[in-house]
């Protein structure tokens with residue numbers, strides 16, 4: 001897998017005291033969203049991409065050595081960067097996304113959140129060996145990279161065996177129109193990293209991604225460290241921050257690959273609270289894949305139950321939806337609820353109680369069946385009767401890779 005430097009799709013949101021690098025080029029701000037939630041609109045965002053692209057292209061022309069024949073990757077300031085092409089000239093994809101996802105990721109550009117050495121980068125490599133991994137500083141930017149054809153796929157964490165769901169990505173799946181085309185499960189093996197020569201006794205602070213901090217919570221206490229814990233955008237970014245700022249009182253929780261990349265020593269190895277620590281990632285594309293029946297498939301849906309106050313209300317509707325799967329022997333592997341952003345609170349204007357408030361939720365369900373199977377189609381036809389909103393996020397091959405302990409070469 002080719003790793004590109006993070007200097008492109010980056011807008012760090014760590015506090016200014018934690019800022020890691022001053023990017024040479026103005027960062028692309030997480031900007032346009034379809035709901036217009038964030039300040040800048042789509043046109044502005046595209047313009048920014050184009051301006052950035054031409055600036056980078058100009059500077060890179062000067063920087064390119066005469067023997068460089070690679071037009072997609074260039075060295076700037078010692079960092080490998082993406083050679084951007086103005087938006088209007090973006091190349092057409094090499095593959096037809098309606099065909100099954102390729103087994104190998106050669107030529108595929110895969111966006112992930114974080115910087116090189118992040119677990120998401122490892123997940124991109126597991127999902128699409130040989131792909132070109134494109135670091136993005138926020139999940140939203142990874143979605144946008146695919147929507148704007150800067151990347152062909154995005155790989156995003158959705159749940160962890162210790163920390164639970166990564167809610168942000170559930171919300172983004174709903175807000176964006178990308179399709180889930182696959183999943184990978186990655187054993188996550190955390191290390192405590194510090195500058196060479198630093199001892200545990202010197203540490204006053206440990207920084208990492210909030211999920212990683214949560215996954216190591218008990219082990220950090222057991223190590224007897226008298227440290228504050230601070231959250232940053234990703235694990236490898238934490239390692240990079242310690243290294244670039246020469247911090248001798250701060251350790252990062254990250255992978256052993258991050259230690260190698262940023263020249264840190266491993267103070268403690270395997271500090272996740274459970275050796276079976278696994279994160280599940282989904283792969284996203286602009287188009288869905290055609291569901292099949294010749295191998296195990298999973299389907300992910302999101303729905304809202306009807307809030308009509310009649311017989312379908314509340315738990316009754318949810319029960320009916322879930323029984324549509326149970327009656328057909330379809331196993332559910334996951335159910336998650338998230339607040340319904342468009343109507344977060346419902347006031348029941350009853351004759352009796354005029355002030356009662358109920359939260360409205362979106363339900364995300366993963367079930368073990370392919371949309372090519374009649375039983376799955378029938379289940380969804382029935383589900384539709386009890387829902388005010390239903391969307392299939394994707395029907396995709398299940399990750400059936402055999403269980404292996406958390407230490408892997410991918411990290």
Ligand SMILES: O=C(O)C(=O)C[C@]1(C(=O)O)C=C[C@@H](O)C=C1
Nearest residue numbers: 118119120157209211234235279
């Ligand atoms: O920070 C990283 O390295 C990531 O890839 C993100 C992430 C996550 O969001 O859960 C991925 C896997 C681990 O669970 C910890 C962090």
